[in-house]
Amino acid sequence: MLKKSSSSPWDALLDGRFDSTRPGRTLWRLFADQRGKVMGAVALFVIKQSPASLMPLAVGMIVDALTPLHDGSFRRVLWIAGVYLLLLAQNPFLHTAFARIMSGLLRHMQFNLRSALVERLQQLAVSFHEDKQSSALQTKILRDVDAIDGLCRYLMLNGLNGLLVILYVTVIALVRQPILALYFLVTVPAGIALLKLFDRRFKEQYKALRIETEQMNTRVGEMLQMLPVTRAHGLEEQETRSVRSVFQRLSERGLQVDTLTELFASSSWFTFIVFQLACLVFSAWLVVHHKITVGDAVMYQTYFGMLIGAVQQTLGVFPALAQGREAIRSIGEILEAPEVEDYSGKRPAPVPTSGEIVFENVSFQYPRGREIALKDVSLRIIPGETIAFVGESGAGKSTLVNLAMGFRPPTSGRVLLDGHDLRVLDLRTYRRQIGVVPQTTVLFNGSLRENVSYGLENVSDARLWDILAEANLSEFARSLPQQLDTPLGESGARLSGGQRQRLAIARALIRNPRIILLDEATSALDTESERLVQEAIVRLAQGRTTLIVAHRFSTIRQAHRIVVLQGGKIVEIGTPQELMAMGGHFTRLARLQSFTATAA
Numbered sequence: 001m002l003k004k005s006s007s008s009p010w011d012a013l014l015d016g017r018f019d020s021t022r023p024g025r026t027l028w029r030l031f032a033d034q035r036g037k038v039m040g041a042v043a044l045f046v047i048k049q050s051p052a053s054l055m056p057l058a059v060g061m062i063v064d065a066l067t068p069l070h071d072g073s074f075r076r077v078l079w080i081a082g083v084y085l086l087l088l089a090q091n092p093f094l095h096t097a098f099a100r101i102m103s104g105l106l107r108h109m110q111f112n113l114r115s116a117l118v119e120r121l122q123q124l125a126v127s128f129h130e131d132k133q134s135s136a137l138q139t140k141i142l143r144d145v146d147a148i149d150g151l152c153r154y155l156m157l158n159g160l161n162g163l164l165v166i167l168y169v170t171v172i173a174l175v176r177q178p179i180l181a182l183y184f185l186v187t188v189p190a191g192i193a194l195l196k197l198f199d200r201r202f203k204e205q206y207k208a209l210r211i212e213t214e215q216m217n218t219r220v221g222e223m224l225q226m227l228p229v230t231r232a233h234g235l236e237e238q239e240t241r242s243v244r245s246v247f248q249r250l251s252e253r254g255l256q257v258d259t260l261t262e263l264f265a266s267s268s269w270f271t272f273i274v275f276q277l278a279c280l281v282f283s284a285w286l287v288v289h290h291k292i293t294v295g296d297a298v299m300y301q302t303y304f305g306m307l308i309g310a311v312q313q314t315l316g317v318f319p320a321l322a323q324g325r326e327a328i329r330s331i332g333e334i335l336e337a338p339e340v341e342d343y344s345g346k347r348p349a350p351v352p353t354s355g356e357i358v359f360e361n362v363s364f365q366y367p368r369g370r371e372i373a374l375k376d377v378s379l380r381i382i383p384g385e386t387i388a389f390v391g392e393s394g395a396g397k398s399t400l401v402n403l404a405m406g407f408r409p410p411t412s413g414r415v416l417l418d419g420h421d422l423r424v425l426d427l428r429t430y431r432r433q434i435g436v437v438p439q440t441t442v443l444f445n446g447s448l449r450e451n452v453s454y455g456l457e458n459v460s461d462a463r464l465w466d467i468l469a470e471a472n473l474s475e476f477a478r479s480l481p482q483q484l485d486t487p488l489g490e491s492g493a494r495l496s497g498g499q500r501q502r503l504a505i506a507r508a509l510i511r512n513p514r515i516i517l518l519d520e521a522t523s524a525l526d527t528e529s530e531r532l533v534q535e536a537i538v539r540l541a542q543g544r545t546t547l548i549v550a551h552r553f554s555t556i557r558q559a560h561r562i563v564v565l566q567g568g569k570i571v572e573i574g575t576p577q578e579l580m581a582m583g584g585h586f587t588r589l590a591r592l593q594s595f596t597a598t599a600a
Contacts, residue, residue: 018116023325030109041101045160048094051087053168056306058084060299067294102156106149113148113331116358117141120334126407127367128339135221136214140334143213144327151324165306198264202322205257210326212250219246225584261319279304341427349430350418354515355383357404362413364399364568373399375414375568386546388556390589391565397549400565401517404547407516408565435508435540439520441500448477449484452506459510470539471506472532473499498533505536516546562586 003320019026031038058080065076119138121129223243225232230239283297358381364374374396381387382462389397403415404477406427415422443451452467453459464484468474476499480486488494495503508516518537536559540546550556562579564572564586572579572586579586 018332018335020329023328024053026328027088027148027324030113030148030152031105033112034105034108037101037105041098041105041156042160044094044098044101045156046164048098049098049161049164051084051091053306054084054087056299056302059302060295062295063298064293065297067599074150102153109152109220110149111320112144113145114141117145117331117334120337120340123340124334125339125341126335126402128337132219133214133221135218137334137504139214139217140330144210144330145491147327148322148331151327154320163346169306190600198260198318199322201383202264202319203326205253205260206223206322206326207329209253209257210330212253216246216250219243233476237541264319276301276304341598343426343428346424346426347420349420349425349427349433351429352434353430353433353514354418355381356416356418357418357515357545357547358414358416359400359403360414360416362400362410362415364396364403364408371568372411373568374403374410377568377570378413379563379570379573381545381547383545384543386541386548386559388548388550388559388562389565390550390556390562390586392589395565396568397565398519399505399568401519401547401549405434405436405517432511433514433542435511435513435516437501437516437518437540438502441496443488443500443503443505445487445489447482447485447487448480448503450595451488451503452510454507457512463510467506471502471536473502473536475504476502486548500534502536505533505540509540514544516540516547517548518548520549520551 029245061080062077062344067141199346220243223239280301286292287294287297359377359379362374362377363372365372377400389400391397405408406422409423417425426494449464452464461484465474468477477483541558548556548559559576561569561573562576564579566585572582572584580590
């Protein structure tokens with residue numbers, strides 16, 4: 001697993017100690033750095049709850065003091081009431097202290113768990129994120145952590161109170177009437193039997209409910225992303241019906257869970273009421289035969305009622321336990337995922353890198369892919385060279401660039417940076433020297449300044465304006481109401497496609513990278529926007545090793561060499577003029593694109 005030089009409170013969740021197959025042990029480890037406070041909170045709870053647990057004993061003693069009446073009866077009642085009042089007086093203060101400590105513990109646990117999840121998501125390889133829906137991952141961070149928090153609250157309140165009452169009742173009964181104590185203890189096996197009866201069904205239902213919830217979140221996310229397309233094609237009713245069917249499945253699954261929970265609750269209530277009725281009859285028999293007093297009978301009956309309530313309360317934790325257990329398993333899909341990029345013991349990349357990238361007999365096949373994406377590719381990219389990769393869809397262009405970034409290791413062969421195999425380097429030190437301009441620019445709901453300088457601190461306004469000028473974006477920035485501090489809207493919704501691409505170029509430029517990766521950067525732009533982006537790309541590529549993935553050949557006029565891929569193999573390589581002179585695959589693609597552009 002990934003090791004870190006610095007220690008953080010959530011390290012225990014990242015170093016292999018999170019075990020989703022053992023929810024109880026994992027739950028205890030969530031409070032690894034707060035166990036002293038946990039024990040203190042338990043002690044406060046025991047003391048603050050003592051008045052409620054000792055009330056039947058006080059009532060029984062008062063009844064015995066009054067039967068039969070004598071001169072000192074009332075004085076004895078006052079003594080009992082006075083002692084009980086002193087015991088009762090501590091409750092408001094200790095309850096408040098307990099609630100504050102418990103709240104702090106749970107908030108701290110939430111912070112640690114969510115921090116661990118976010119840190120692990122940043123460490124997991126790109127292959128993991130390609131197989132997961134972002135909405136499902138978001139559900140784990142939000143809903144599943146809340147489910148674990150709810151379980152902890154149940155355990156600290158209902159579960160602990162139920163166990164405390166059972167303990168009080170058992171000890172008092174053993175001291176005063178062992179026969180009844182043994183009778184009381186029959187209720188515990190009965191509760192365990194009920195748990196065993198419902199356990200498997202609870203596991204199945206809560207797992208199914210969790211999956212349905214993740215699917216609902218994913219579908220809602222897709223609906224929001226597809227809104228412009230849906231409205232453009234008049235598909236509002238169909239989309240509404242589709243999403244509503246997901247809601248319906250979740251509703252039906254929720255109904256099954258609720259029904260099972262209530263069946264469990266009613267079954268436990270019926271079972272224990274029968275036990276309580278039997279206890280009442282048995283206590284009456286003991287009074288008739290002068291084995292216990294009337295006060296004892298009242299006390300035992302009250303205690304047995306409390307015992308039943310406590311057992312039911314403890315069993316009531318079980319649905320929350322099943323939900324929390326499933327949440328722990330769900331979170332384990334992240335914290336226990338094996339696709340962690342482990343940089344421990346690896347050397348840093350050369351800083352600054354010269355920008356030489358070499359592919360040596362590289363082949364690659366995706367884990368679930370039936371065909372090999374790349375086959376025995378060998379290529380040397382010299383520092384400062386601009387290389388363009390062209391070919392039909394599925395030829396292996398993007399795969400080659402992903403291997404160059406170290407997002408995936410080759411199935412065979414090597415990828416070298418300045419003579420060093422990427423597999424022996426700390427790729428973080430390498431990627432900090434890369435500027436990426438993707439086909440779809442990812443922006444967040446922040447200002448222009450925040451989006452351009454993402455991840456950087458103390459960038460001056462003068463530096464930002466220089467970068468925006470190089471990216472052909474300064475004129476647009478000056479036209480904004482608040483210029484650099486103008487919010488761009490969610491996902492940069494207020495920008496055109498060309499503006500978004502130029503912003504991505506500015507984001508790459510401000511890092512002064514040694515290597516540039518351009519993935520279809522102008523594929524969806526109009527002629528004027530493409531011209532502005534092309535000018536910015538030329539400035540961006542100056543003096544830097546540049547890898548361009550392109551379908552539109554207008555973006556590769558400045559390339560030093562063009563690599564033509566077909567079926568995962570390099571079939572042609574050379575300058576644009578050399579390739580056109582060959583009259584081969586590149587020529588065919590260029591003429592086809594020229595014909596398409598003319599027809600358009």
